[in-house]
Amino acid sequence: MTIRVGIIGQGYVASTLALGLARIKEGEIGLNGIPFQNFIKSYRVEDVEIVSSIDVDANKIGLSLLDVVRMYFPSLSKKYESLERVRVSPGIHLGSTRNLPIKAVGIESEVGLENAIYEIVNEWDKSGVDVLVNLITTEYSEPLESFHHLHKLIRSNEYEGLPATYAYVYAAAVYAETVKPVAFINAIPATVARSRSIVRAFEERNSIVLGDDGASGATPLTSDILEYLAERNRVPRGVVQFNIGGNLDFLALLDETRNKAKEKTKSSVVSDVLGFEVPTFIKPTGYVEYLGDKKFVSMHIETIGFNESIDEIVVNARINDSPALAGLLVDLVRLAKIALNAGYRGTLYEINSFYMKSPGPEGSKSISRIVAYQILVDWLLRMGELTRLPRYSVHNFIPELKKIYDL
């Protein structure tokens, strides 16, 4: 059974996702970077298919996915038929790429926002999308006041300052109402799955929203190292984490509003995991071109241990941003569809807490990933979806769980 995926924002991540899936289907590469590989009963990795793609970059609109993929992987010589079939449609801009060196166009500037939304819904309808993935340039948003308010803004064409993400959220809701229930995965920092009114709107439309902000980078590692320390009661005196990269996402973060949004997500992880405040300096720090998509991360933690001993941990990493997120998306798309099939509505903390930096619903804590992983495994077990228990699961060891799940 194929899962029909609609991409919103055909950038580096979406292009890596498209290429990786194509290569996997051709048997060229394995399933590295996809957490649950092919251990999920209902859907194999090969069942994920990109059937629609939207972007606002004038240089991409109208091209095939293969052509866009080649912008990011210029040495790619092979043709992938599955990537030639899909063409990039125009999207809604609303200033989402402001200050970036992109020649951007939005349908709304020609036909107004409401009509633009109907064009988008139409595009999704034609390709019959099951799951939407929001991958537009990092943008920040305050939680949405009410869905009704959003509705009014759009009807009245008064969309000054409206985040593009909210226009897509609205389009997804219209799609859910008029076509069929849908799952919307918000992989960027905009407040979506943490917005009570948006979650309720999806609930009412028998749909699902997951988010916010895919946990692909250094923050999950920080969270797990903090967990490691917390379990030993080695108390951090402070945490410093630098991130610098050379892709469009880091360039976008030079914009102060975007940067602040990201900083908030990242710093809260420390107090969330530890349960108390420690001095931190955790920021997406800068942009320098030569690093490309492979960001440089540097982390410093100083801890106080037994007998007041002071330890230090320094982590330096080079992490490919885009494939890290793309690999998670292959899971998210499948889990979203499974939840949809099983009759879930609104959002699922069980999924968000492992895959997202700022897990919805509103008010949720960012827990250590390693605990989040166990919660997710437990959910999958309950759903009867795991064909094989990961060796690193507590279910293999905790007697009551072994009994319940008959392991």
Next chain:
Amino acid sequence: MTIRVGIIGQGYVASTLALGLARIKEGEIGLNGIPFQNFIKSYRVEDVEIVSSIDVDANKIGLSLLDVVRMYFPSLSKKYESLERVRVSPGIHLGSTRNLPIKAVGIESEVGLENAIYEIVNEWDKSGVDVLVNLITTEYSEPLESFHHLHKLIRSNEYEGLPATYAYVYAAAVYAETVKPVAFINAIPATVARSRSIVRAFEERNSIVLGDDGASGATPLTSDILEYLAERNRVPRGVVQFNIGGNLDFLALLDETRNKAKEKTKSSVVSDVLGFEVPTFIKPTGYVEYLGDKKFVSMHIETIGFNESIDEIVVNARINDSPALAGLLVDLVRLAKIALNAGYRGTLYEINSFYMKSPGPEGSKSISRIVAYQILVDWLLRMGELTRLPRYSVHNFIPELKKIYDL
């Protein structure tokens, strides 16, 4: 209720443990570095009391603990009465400090091994020890063939090549038979809790043995970083981990046999956690004096992720070896006593898997610490011993567990 602890090997770790406990009891410092702090119902940290101490260093025998502590902490000016009460008794040597710059003496050289053992048992009897902690200089041993064989060796005074640890294990068994059941915690790499015959001997004497090799250093961190990678299916191409320090333990590892023993423990963690083999270079690498007890660790991991992307993680740490282990021992002593009280016999994987590098019983895998931690929490919950659930426990999140434990 006091737990009466007998130390075997009054070196850096034991002295840090003694000092830390004394300072905690005086209210000078907090409980940093002790994983379960004061969240264990039956025993508070303050209940742990060192009542006996054995060593083979001629410069220590006869001194008070306070005097020995000052060898390691020369700037210590304060007097701790509790440390003045206990004096270091002579121990069994059997060449355990060979090649080290220590003037060592063993009782066995004067009275033979069997009598030496009875003197030791006598010393423990006088102070009424509940728990023994083996902290002698790192030594390696093949699994013990049979306890009966050990008995014969000792009776016949044919102890050439016998690890000193086994003489103490034997003494503990005699103590258990003739005085009262005891818990023996083996914090060094000798094969004790992984030795079937030793575990059986303790079972038969209503006693407990925990081990082997306290997981205090870089290996647990490596294990958790591997877990982090495994959960995301980022596949390591290889793992390099260097350790270098300036304490006696690293000096001892210059001895090839000892080094090999340690290397084995450390490398197996990678395949144990991942479930497959990857090229590794993990060794206690060297000794250089200036680092003192604060070792330098450097780790390199290269991984293959989605779309064949190559990431790199480098960790550099400065870790105080002795307090890291001492903090764990404060837990181990209490958990051992709780298990003893509750009627457990032999060894407990639930405890060993979190605290030990090579967890017994024989054939056990070294799992990631973060999973081991959950197993331990579950055991403590079952024992009704947790006064407070750690926030980073799966029990807070997995519905079935919440139901069972009424959380």
Next chain:
Amino acid sequence: MTIRVGIIGQGYVASTLALGLARIKEGEIGLNGIPFQNFIKSYRVEDVEIVSSIDVDANKIGLSLLDVVRMYFPSLSKKYESLERVRVSPGIHLGSTRNLPIKAVGIESEVGLENAIYEIVNEWDKSGVDVLVNLITTEYSEPLESFHHLHKLIRSNEYEGLPATYAYVYAAAVYAETVKPVAFINAIPATVARSRSIVRAFEERNSIVLGDDGASGATPLTSDILEYLAERNRVPRGVVQFNIGGNLDFLALLDETRNKAKEKTKSSVVSDVLGFEVPTFIKPTGYVEYLGDKKFVSMHIETIGFNESIDEIVVNARINDSPALAGLLVDLVRLAKIALNAGYRGTLYEINSFYMKSPGPEGSKSISRIVAYQILVDWLLRMGELTRLPRYSVHNFIPELKKIYDL
């Protein structure tokens, strides 16, 4: 022969300098961190004496140096008589500590700027200072238009926006005119030795000015690593350098104007040393309290070598900011006095290029420190001031130099 030093800004650096000198004079510590130790003929380290100190912190004014030193070294128990003799006098504020948690007062707010300057000159006169060291909170300044203009501003009491450093520079000039020639060492980023009009003003008063911005931190190391690469023609694709600390200097850099000033100094070093532009991200990045005076530095350099091979160098350092600069000041004070004695006027690139981040005079390049060091050694040889040739000097190896200096 004593060199009488007047401190301007009795903060962490000046207090470390005072304490270090006192401890050296008492024979408690050696000469670590002082580049030319006691190899300078005219003045020994012990000849440097702090005779005057100025500050604007209301909590320091009136205290002895010893009391101020204790604010930074609270565990200091010993009394140093030499530190008790000097008391902190009030200084000129001009908003130099704006946005910092300091209760600051400036004489100028009571008596106007011109009178304030005369009070300062008077204070220096009383103690007979030979050398002044500017260590006030990091401030930035455009090059001074003309000394005459400065004169007019001060006479007319129109000093809104005037950097405090320029008021002290003016005071030094008045001192040079009315008392005796003086050397002014500018250890902060304000534009002083790079200001043509200031250098000329000192020339005309038979005085010397050295600066700007003591090269104490990570930038000299970066410069020498770049030199290492340049000598092998390994071409950097980019350079990233993060700095974060917990002292007042880093707190001050949260102020955008100050930060920009610093960033400029730091980034220019790359193109200055390499001779071409490469993408860089070099900033004093942030403040986090737990690091204290021991900042954390993280550097990433990627290079292209033979056959297009890509290498990577990552440097992580913990560097004590204040003693690093204090150690250089012990040299600078002596070299300044030597130059003054020898009849030099204005500024000396031979000295600035090794000790300063932004060496004057105006238009000078920041060369690699390791080359700057050789230039300085050569100058000292010409002055007949070296009692011993450093082993790492080219003069030991280049035949013509050996001949000239008869080595």
Next chain:
Amino acid sequence: MTIRVGIIGQGYVASTLALGLARIKEGEIGLNGIPFQNFIKSYRVEDVEIVSSIDVDANKIGLSLLDVVRMYFPSLSKKYESLERVRVSPGIHLGSTRNLPIKAVGIESEVGLENAIYEIVNEWDKSGVDVLVNLITTEYSEPLESFHHLHKLIRSNEYEGLPATYAYVYAAAVYAETVKPVAFINAIPATVARSRSIVRAFEERNSIVLGDDGASGATPLTSDILEYLAERNRVPRGVVQFNIGGNLDFLALLDETRNKAKEKTKSSVVSDVLGFEVPTFIKPTGYVEYLGDKKFVSMHIETIGFNESIDEIVVNARINDSPALAGLLVDLVRLAKIALNAGYRGTLYEINSFYMKSPGPEGSKSISRIVAYQILVDWLLRMGELTRLPRYSVHNFIPELKKIYDL
């Protein structure tokens, strides 16, 4: 004017050298990694031509250089005519690859050593080599007692334990006697340029020998960082340097004798640069396949600075071993020929000190590279060979040198 180069040991370094030169000549890549680029008057990089190659690997003998290069660069598709012209001739083995997974053959096993040497000389004669480069697998050797003794050993066919390098040195001497003067560059740790008798033998034959052990890796960087510290009188408490790689060189170092040889070279650099002993742990530490030719280096230095402050520097690097050395060889070949043309005989410290880990002649110190570089620049200036002064040269700044060289 072409320089005709004979390679001894067609491994990774020699193959990188061959490929890099071919690509440079085709204009595909620049001169990165070659210190003096095209700033040497007599010879351009393009003048270096490999005309002969010797190896003992049965899988390489008879192949063209292009075929061997492809073993190391399997994705290389382009044909380079210059690499097709030269074929690998059989060499002298003498056990030089013992313990390595190589099917090795030596001519000497068929015809005896003396005849083998004459065959080699014959091969060089045919191709008219000017410069020989020794790149055989790392081997160690005691300094050669006397050249006469070597002569006798070879004549009598009693070559048990004779290092293969010495057989080639002897062949080079025969070549120099019977064909024409030659330069022999020893890029491996065997004692050649530091062997008094070998240097004399080359002197007597109007020939040149450079060596020993190309300074391509982490040791020069260590040396320059130590220099940086020394110039600031920050005194190292100790130095740790780990190296681990996955090429044949690291595999060979698993052999204890080879490892010890390397360790000696590396550790002496610390005391040589600093002028006093500090505790060090500097070793080629291990082999792990996944790192390939790009070794991982980790370095730790702790220093004592002003006022007894303790700083720490940690360096982590990934360095491509083979191109690092290959780039230096492009210079060495040219400088050796220039020296030969200019009538130099024996060895030249001016060249060795920059390019070699253990610079000859016997008794020479390993100075910091950055000083060595200046000595080399001075020699090139004296030879009139520099077309352009490096910007980072002291000659640009020291007045006497500017005068002498009219800069």
